[in-house]
Amino acid sequence: ITKEQRALIKAIVDAYNRHQIPQDVTKKLLQEQYSAEENFLLLTEVATSQVQVLVEFTKNIPGFLSLDREDQIALLKGSAVEAMFLRSAQVLSKKMPNGHTEVLEERIRKSGMSDEFMTPMFNFYKSIGELHMTPEEQAILTTITILTPERPYVKSHEAVERLQESMLDVLRKLCVLQHPQEPQYFARLLGRLTELRTLHHYHAEMLTSWKTNDHKFTPLLCEIWDV
Numbered sequence: 410i411t412k413e414q415r416a417l418i419k420a421i422v423d424a425y426n427r428h429q430i431p432q433d434v435t436k437k438l439l440q441e442q443y444s445a446e447e448n449f450l451l452l453t454e455v456a457t458s459q460v461q462v463l464v465e466f467t468k469n470i471p472g473f474l475s476l477d478r479e480d481q482i483a484l485l486k487g488s489a490v491e492a493m494f495l496r497s498a499q500v501l502s503k504k505m506p507n508g509h510t511e512v513l514e515e516r517i518r519k520s521g522m523s524d525e526f527m528t529p530m531f532n533f534y535k536s537i538g539e540l541h542m543t544p545e546e547q548a549i550l551t552t553i554t555i556l557t558p559e560r561p562y563v564k565s566h567e568a569v570e571r572l573q574e575s576m577l578d579v580l581r582k583l584c585v586l587q588h589p590q591e592p593q594y595f596a597r598l599l600g601r602l603t604e605l606r607t608l609h610h611y612h613a614e615m616l617t618s619w620k621t622n623d624h625k626f627t628p629l630l631c632e633i634w635d636v
């Protein structure tokens with residue numbers, strides 16, 4: 410890993426750790442009473458907060474703000490769902506103190522979400538948990554997801570591809586260093602990105618069904634997902 414790459418990792422990990430969901434949101438998950446409506450409102454708050462965290466984090470990705478302005482928006486809108494699931498998978502898979510994990514899981518299960526979406530989502534959470542990613546790997550993998558050139562409406566495909574490729578190179582070297590016994594570890598991480606795209610598809614259907622049943626969204630969620 411070159412000196413520049415070490416600086417890149419540090420910048421990204423610091424930004425990733427700096428921008429977290431506020432304590433008051435996660436505390437609410439423990440306090441509020443259980444009902445499908447209350448659970449849905451809490452998930453809406455969690456999702457909204459995660460999108461805000463994502464926007465702030467993305468601004469700290471070296472090179473992101475030098476991209477075309479409209480491409481920055483296209484990358485954020487295209488990656489929000491995947492970045493959110495990565496982040497919540499990491500939150501859920503980390504053994505949170507006194508069973509917070511179960512509480513969030515419980516609220517997700519009882520929020521009016523259809524089972525056909527629930528199953529792949531929890532399978533994803535489990536598969537992320539089993540990887541035991543280091544904080545560096547989590548932050549770089551999220552960055553790679555955000556810098557996906559194939560998102561809809563991206564104009565300067567090459568500019569985004571260059572940024573993503575340098576991140577992929579960093580992640581590959583990190584995996585070799587941090588998981589020497591697992592030569593396939595890097596490939597397994599990239600496999601998670603494929604699983605994320607499937608979730609992205611399910612998520613769009615989940616949004617539509619929630620909207621149809623007149624569930625309330627926040628303006629930010631409506632804007633980021635065009636609902």
Ligand SMILES: Nc1ccc(C(=O)O[C@H]2C[C@H]3CC[C@@H]2C3)cc1
Nearest residue numbers: 452453455456497517625626630
């Ligand atoms: N009104 C909405 C509420 C929640 C979501 C959502 O995607 O929730 C995600 C955040 C984490 C918990 C459930 C998933 C993962 C979308 C619209």
